Amino acid sequence: MIEQVTFYLGTTLVMVLLIILAQRIKVAYPVLLVMAGLVISLIPGIPVLDMDPELIFIIFLPPLLYEAAWSTSWKELWKWRRIILSFAILVVFVTALSVSLIAYHFIPGFTLALGFLLGGIVSPPDAVSAGAIMKFVKVPRRLSSILEGESLLNDASSLIIFQFAVIAVSTGKFVVQDALLSFLWMVVGGVGIGLLVGWLFMKIHKVLPDNVDIHQVLSILGPYAMYIAAEEAHSSGVLATVSGGLLMSYHRFGFLSGQARIRGYNFWSTISFILNGLVFILIGLDLPQIVSGLGDTSIREAIGYGVLITVALVIVRILSCYGAVVTTLVMRNFITVADTSNPGWKTPLLLGWTGMRGVVSLAAALSIPIQLGNGTAFPQRDLILFITFVVIFLTLVVQGLTLPFFIRNFGFAELDYTKPEEKVDAFIEKQFAELALQYMQEHLTEEELAQPAYKKLIKTNSYRLSANGTPDVSEHVKDLYRHILDRQRQWLIEKNRTTMTLDEDIVRKHLYYLDHEEERLLLR
CATH class of the missing domain: 1.20.1530.20 (Na+/H+ antiporter like fold)
Structure with a gap:
């Protein structure tokens, strides 16, 4: 044996x-x-x-x-x-x-x-x-x-x-x-x-x-x-x-x-x-x-x-x-x-x-x-x-x-997804930035928008919190960021389902990144 x-x-x-x-x-x-x-x-x-x-x-x-x-x-x-x-x-x-x-x-x-x-x-x-x-x-x-x-x-x-x-x-x-x-x-x-x-x-x-x-x-x-x-x-x-x-x-x-x-x-x-x-x-x-x-x-x-x-x-x-x-x-x-x-x-x-x-x-x-x-x-x-x-x-x-x-x-040519991956990445990230700004403008007051943590999100124009960002992130900021990630995720899933020319491999890459961002947020 x-x-x-x-x-x-x-x-x-x-x-x-x-x-x-x-x-x-x-x-x-x-x-x-x-x-x-x-x-x-x-x-x-x-x-x-x-x-x-x-x-x-x-x-x-x-x-x-x-x-x-x-x-x-x-x-x-x-x-x-x-x-x-x-x-x-x-x-x-x-x-x-x-x-x-x-x-x-x-x-x-x-x-x-x-x-x-x-x-x-x-x-x-x-x-x-x-x-x-x-x-x-x-x-x-x-x-x-x-x-x-x-x-x-x-x-x-x-x-x-x-x-x-x-x-x-x-x-x-x-x-x-x-x-x-x-x-x-x-x-x-x-x-x-x-x-x-x-x-x-x-x-x-x-x-x-x-x-x-x-x-x-x-x-x-x-x-x-x-x-x-x-x-x-x-x-x-x-x-x-x-x-x-x-x-x-x-x-x-x-x-x-x-x-x-x-x-x-x-x-x-x-x-x-x-x-x-x-x-x-x-x-x-x-x-x-x-x-x-x-x-x-x-x-x-x-x-x-x-x-x-x-x-x-x-x-x-x-x-x-x-x-x-x-x-x-x-x-x-x-x-x-x-x-x-x-x-x-x-x-x-x-x-x-x-x-x-x-x-x-x-x-x-x-x-x-x-x-x-x-x-x-x-x-x-x-x-x-x-x-x-x-x-x-x-x-x-x-x-x-x-x-x-x-x-x-x-020499097979790509007939269905002709846009370079870099351009698709840039398009998705731009949409994510717009969704993040839109969500904050809808759910935050003027006083909250003036706080450093929220200013950081606005300044970067992205869904990403820097790994070297402010160490003290309040639960309220985390909760806001989770909602932003959820909105970005739902938008990308729906965009993938309705747009046949969007390569799902690229979509899954960004969804995987959103999951990583969410996990990293939980560890802060």
């Missing part, structure tokens, strides 16, 4: 060092971590990793999905909802269908049901990898928003396909009517349960004392409660976690104090960093267990099948991206779409090339039952596991290493 703990602690240390190295050499850390895990697994005496799929789904998936939903811009998600839904549902289904047909025709022993099973496993791209790569190169906001939104929803649709395929293989039959009803319940039930649990947690946050530690404990319990509640009701835990996370993120300023939001940002940043890093290095460490179960299939044949499926996935995704663009160009003549410009041939190619696979695919493959209901071995389980690993490894390494090259050389 102690040896296992030492091994995992050492693995965590290696993970941190590799991420530091990845940042130095400008390489996406998932690529290095998967390759490092593979190398470590080949060292003699290294413990064989026996990954429990339930452990991956329950421990890793809810917090990662919740953090992604919390960080996602609802404004951007709604703006690009049509293309995001088409990628998360239609493209996933088309990909699973294509993989099913290819596996049925080219891999011995594969039925259409087994092909759909494999397709459901490898169809969802992993946005963590693409997001890590895009930190090194600048891409238009619309592309990152589409990828973020797709990643929140495609896991749910692929896992639904996977579950139906497991039932079809296990029972030997597939009833369309039952499948449609089950699909409807998984979607509606998952979203409904997630919203209900999220609403309950917001109410709990409101009634509890304003203790930062308590709020952090609740924030980590929330995603697990959403996921488990939905799974127990046989609906989609993924959709529940995403919908609940989006709801709480949208209303974060209504039930959390500024101090709780600041601590929560730091807390979830650390949790996401650790979980994402461990997941990718564990993928590489799991190779020996996967290879040992191949049986009669040679490694060379299994690698060939993995390469075949990988190539098919890349081609189908790229073609689907071009199909989505053509559909948008046609449908804009009949309905209002978010974008009326012609994206050209580069944008669909880039979106198609961002289809790296990751943890959800591996966890789904590992969760395939070992035996059927009659006690016989689940057909082709080990080969499906190996093909999944090859797909993950190739897409992460090949696409992950070449994606920055495409982004840099294609």
